[in-house]
Structure formats: C-alpha cells, structure tokens
Amino acid sequence: MTRQLEGAVALVTGGAAGIGKAAALAFAEQGAKVAIADLKVDRGNELADAVERSGGKAIFVRTDVSRTGDVEELIGKTVTAFGRIDCAFNNAGIEGTLATTADCTEENFDRSHQNRGARVRQERHPHQRHLPGRYPYRDD
Numbered sequence: 118m119t120r121q122l123e124g125a126v127a128l129v130t131g132g133a134a135g136i137g138k139a140a141a142l143a144f145a146e147q148g149a150k151v152a153i154a155d156l157k158v159d160r161g162n163e164l165a166d167a168v169e170r171s172g173g174k175a176i177f178v179r180t181d182v183s184r185t186g187d188v189e190e191l192i193g194k195t196v197t198a199f200g201r202i203d204c205a206f207n208n209a210g211i212e213g214t215l216a217t218t219a220d221c222t223e224e225n226f227d228r229s230h231q232n233r234g235a236r237v238r239q240e241r242h243p244h245q246r247h248l249p250g251r252y253p254y255r256d257d
C-alpha cells in the first residue's frame with residue numbers, strides 16, 4: 118500500500134500521550150518522520166524508540182509549549198534532524214477540571230488558560246514559516 122506521507126516531516130506537540138501519541142503513530146505509519154514534543158520525557162522517548170524499532174524515524178524533544186524558548190529549541194532540533202517541517206499538529210493542552218464558573222478555582226482557571234494561550238502562541242510562532250502554503254522554508 119502506498120504511504121501518503123513518505124518523506125514528509127510532522128511535528129506533534131503533546132505527542133507522548135492520548136490523541137497526540139495516536140497522531141504521532143499515524144504519521145509514522147504513513148511514512149512521515151516525526152518530531153514528538155511533550156513534557157513527559159520517559160513516555161516521549163519510549164514512543165520515539167518504538168517508532169524507530171518499527172522502521173520509522175522519530176525524535177523526542179522535551180518541550181513546554183507555554184515557553185517560547187522551548188518551542189524555538191523544538192523547531193531547531195527538528196530541522197537539524199530532518200531538514201524541514203511539513204506539518205504541525207499543535208495538540209498539547211490540558212482540559213483542567215470541569216466546573217461551573219462559580220465553582221472553578223483560580224488555579225484551575227489559570228492553568229487551563231495558560232495552555233490555551235500556549236496553543237495560540239504556537240499557531241503564531243515563527244515555526245509556521247516552515248510550513249508549506251504559508252511561507253516557503255529553505256534549509257540554508
């Protein structure tokens with residue numbers, strides 16, 4: 118069967134667990150090289166190793182997407198490893214604890230919104246320059 122993403126490079130934030138992990142595996146199964154970014158170092162490294170053992174290409178980069186410096190490092194390591202970025206799944210985030218506005222604690226509100234802010238920041242981050250259809254990326 119033809120793999121649809123042969124040679125492409127995919128970046129997945131929150132890629133060590135849940136939806137992000139499933140997406141990272143799906144990207145790899147379709148032939149993409151995968152950069153997995155997450156706070157969970159052990160799980161991220163295990164997933165990257167599992168992709169490599171099954172014949173794919175993957176790196177794990179410990180990243181807190183709420184920190185611009187971490188995201189810049191993630192972009193740099195991905196481009197160093199794979200030369201380009203074709204698609205980014207900006208998935209990292211937390212649900213927080215579901216509660217009515219009146220019952221929501223300040224800590225719960227701030228924590229979940231910090232991550233939502235991070236997601237917005239990822240979407241306007243310079244790594245979008247690496248994505249086709251937005252700004253052409255050249256590795257020089």
Ligand SMILES: NC(=O)c1ccc[n+]([C@@H]2O[C@H](COP(=O)([O-])OP(=O)(O)OC[C@H]3O[C@@H](n4cnc5c(N)ncnc54)[C@H](O)[C@@H]3O)[C@@H](O)[C@H]2O)c1
Nearest residue numbers: 131134135136137155156180181182183208209210211212
């Ligand atoms: N599961 C659902 O029903 C559902 C519904 C709506 C939205 N979402 C959103 O989808 C995304 C994935 O959901 P999930 O159920 O797979 O969650 P999950 O908790 O299983 O996985 C999220 C991953 O993101 C990572 N993460 C969290 N904050 C991070 C940060 N600041 N930097 C880097 N990594 C970080 C976590 O370590 C974890 O591995 C989340 O953004 C969530 O808010 C999920």
